[in-house]
Amino acid sequence: MRKILVILSLFIAFSSCNLKIISQEKVVVEKLANVKINFIDYDDLELLLNKNNNKTYVINFWATWCKPCVDELPAFEELYKNYKSKNVEVILVSLDLKKQVETRLIPFIQKHKLQPKVVLMVDPDQNTWIPKVSSEWSGAIPATIIYNKNRRKFFEQSFTYNELENELTNIIKTK
Amino acid sequence: MKTIKISFVLIVFTIITALGLKNTLDGYKIGDNATNFSLKNIDNKMVSMSNYPDAKGFIIIFTCNTCPYSVAYEDRIIALDKKYKEKGYPVIAINPNNPAVKKGDDFSNMQKRAKDKGFTFPYLFDDGQKIYPQYGATRTPHVFLLNKENENLLVEYIGAIDNNSQDADEVTEKYVENAVEALLSGKKPTLKTTKAIGCSIKK
Numbered sequence: 395m396r397k398i399l400v401i402l403s404l405f406i407a408f409s410s411c412n413l414k415i416i417s418q419e420k421v422v423v424e425k426l427a428n429v430k431i432n433f434i435d436y437d438d439l440e441l442l443l444n445k446n447n448n449k450t451y452v453i454n455f456w457a458t459w460c461k462p463c464v465d466e467l468p469a470f471e472e473l474y475k476n477y478k479s480k481n482v483e484v485i486l487v488s489l490d491l492k493k494q495v496e497t498r499l500i501p502f503i504q505k506h507k508l509q510p511k512v513v514l515m516v517d518p519d520q521n522t523w524i525p526k527v528s529s530e531w532s533g534a535i536p537a538t539i540i541y542n543k544n545r546r547k548f549f550e551q552s553f554t555y556n557e558l559e560n561e562l563t564n565i566i567k568t569k
Numbered sequence: 570m571k572t573i574k575i576s577f578v579l580i581v582f583t584i585i586t587a588l589g590l591k592n593t594l595d596g597y598k599i600g601d602n603a604t605n606f607s608l609k610n611i612d613n614k615m616v617s618m619s620n621y622p623d624a625k626g627f628i629i630i631f632t633c634n635t636c637p638y639s640v641a642y643e644d645r646i647i648a649l650d651k652k653y654k655e656k657g658y659p660v661i662a663i664n665p666n667n668p669a670v671k672k673g674d675d676f677s678n679m680q681k682r683a684k685d686k687g688f689t690f691p692y693l694f695d696d697g698q699k700i701y702p703q704y705g706a707t708r709t710p711h712v713f714l715l716n717k718e719n720e721n722l723l724v725e726y727i728g729a730i731d732n733n734s735q736d737a738d739e740v741t742e743k744y745v746e747n748a749v750e751a752l753l754s755g756k757k758p759t760l761k762t763t764k765a766i767g768c769s770i771k772k
Contacts, residue, residue, distance in 0.1 A: 459637050460768060461671075489766050491637055492735055518733040521744075521763040533764040534707050 429500045433492075435517040436526065442485065442513075443527065443539060449481045450542040450566050452558075455515075455527075455535050457489045458502045462552045463536040467506070469555040473562065474510040482562065484510040489535060492516050540565050596705010599761045603629075603715050603722040606700045608663065608693035611680045616661065616691045618715075618722065625657030626716040626725070626752060628745060631695075631706040633664045634682045635673040636768035638734050639709045643686050645730055645737055646710070649745060650690040658714075658749050660690040665701035665709070670771040701770060708767030714748050714758070725752060728763030 434442070445451060454470050456463035467486075474484040486508070490499045495514060503512055517523055524533045528548035531537055538549045540561055545568045547561065597603060607617040618627060630646055632639040650660035668675035676694050683692045695701050704713050705727075714726035726748035731740040748758035 459635075461771070462769060491641065494637070516735075518735055518739060520734070520765045521729060521732060524764040524766070531764070532707050533766050534769045535766065 429503050431488075431495060431499065431503075432513045433516045434487075434513050435515075436519075436523040438513075439487070439515060439517070439523065440526070442487075443541070446543050448543075449483055450540065450562065452482065452484045452562060453487060453539045453541075454484070455487050455489060455537040457535060458494075458498050459490070460535050466536055466552045466554075467508070469553050469558050471509060472555050473558055476559075477562070482566075486510050486512045488512055488514045490514065542566070544568055596703070596707075597713065597724045597727065599724055599727065601724045603713065603724050604700070604703050605722065606663075606693075608695060608700065609676075610691045610693050611676075611683045611688075616693055618661070621659065623657070624659060624717065626714065627722070628653065628658055628660045628749065629704070629713040629715060630660060630662045630710055630730075631665045631701055631704070631708075631713075631770070632662050632710040633666045633671070633674045633768070634678050635666070635671055636709045638765075638767050641734055642710050642730055647687070647689055649730070652746075653749050654689070656749075656753060658752070662688070662690055662692045663695050663700060664692065665695045665698060665706055666771040667698060674771070698770075698772065706770060708765075708769055710767060712745055714745060714752075716752050726758045726761055729765035732763075734765060 432438075442451075443453065452470070452473060454463075456467065458464065470484055470486065473482070477484070488499055492514070499512075499514065502508075520533065524531055528537075528539065530548050531550055534550060536550075536552055538551075538553065538558075540547050540549075542565060545565050547565060549561070553561075605618045607615045610616045618624070621627070628649060632642070632646065634640075646660060646662065653659065664674055664679055666674040668678075672678075679692055679694060682688075706713070710730060712726065712728060712730055713724055715722040716725045717723075726745065728744060730743075730745050731737075732742040732744065733740045744760060744763050747760065751758045
């Protein structure tokens with residue numbers, strides 16, 4: 395069942411009085427800064443974790459408030475950049491609080507110019523969905539799954555770029 | 570022959586140490602006897618579970634000032650304490666974070682947070698981070714419900730406070746309350762462990 399709870403599209407702009415004096419050029423820049431976040435529940439996540447195609451997926455669970463997660467994000471961005479033309483998808487599943495999307499998550503994505511796709515996991519029943527993601531997962535983040543149709547591996551740890559690339563290539567190599 | 574004996578002793582010693590370490594890393598399981606502690610409270614007094622001779626048990630919650638999930642649960646932790654202190658299960662909150670890593674979790678910020686929110690329970694600092702690894706707390710908030718049996722403090726529930734961290738109004742299952750109610754009626758909790766997203770403990 396494909397059910398997107400809410401698609402939030404937020405246009406970051408200055409207050410309305412500032413907008414009146416904004417130049418044409420400025421408006422274009424603001425539109426480019428448009429950030430879309432899909433809200434997903436467990437059904438959506440399950441689809442995301444079980445795609446049966448020729449791609450390899452790197453799914454990272456993180457949050458803006460999680461320091462080790464933020465520290466390892468550059469590794470995921472670099473992986474995204476280096477492998478996006480090589481049949482690899484990098485998806486960042488945020489576990490930020492729903493009410494902090496506008497105040498924290500979107501400003502964070504803009505500030506760091508995050509390129510990989512970001513989705514927000516909003517399913518509140520964590521005790522049910524955490525074990526379904528992986529029986530090995532305590533619920534601590536960062537956590538990462540790398541999988542393709544042949545193989546899957548779960549990690550409850552932080553990554554450096556080299557470690558991450560190493561795990562990815564191991565999984566791609568496996569037939 | 571002597572060398573063999575020494576090697577044997579060394580090997581046994583290594584195995585025992587390794588097993589010991591593993592136990593510490595894994596933390597408590599349901600039914601384990603939890604360690605007592607003596608940690609500094611925000612009023613500068615030391616608090617230990619032996620200060621509560623009349624308690625039937627304890628709701629130990631590893632939590633902190635800075636984690637949004639901990640903050641989201643503050644009012645619910647106060648409510649738990651108010652509801653169960655008189656029934657014999659007081660809340661004791663412990664901040665396990667290393668303030669050198671997370672400045673917002675230092676002792677003066679703990680005092681400030683407790684005052685601002687009006688904490689009704691002790692809020693202790695795990696100085697040197699010696700207690701949380703023994704319990705096996707991995708995140709904040711992380712609850713360990715203890716029940717006194719003879720001289721022991723048996724772990725009866727480990728996990729989250731309820732099934733909706735984001736919104737107290739949307740909670741449909743109060744894990745800790747259900748577990749305490751079970752103990753109060755002389756039963757064991759039906760749901761003994763739960764998993765939840767939380768902030769990792771800052772080492």
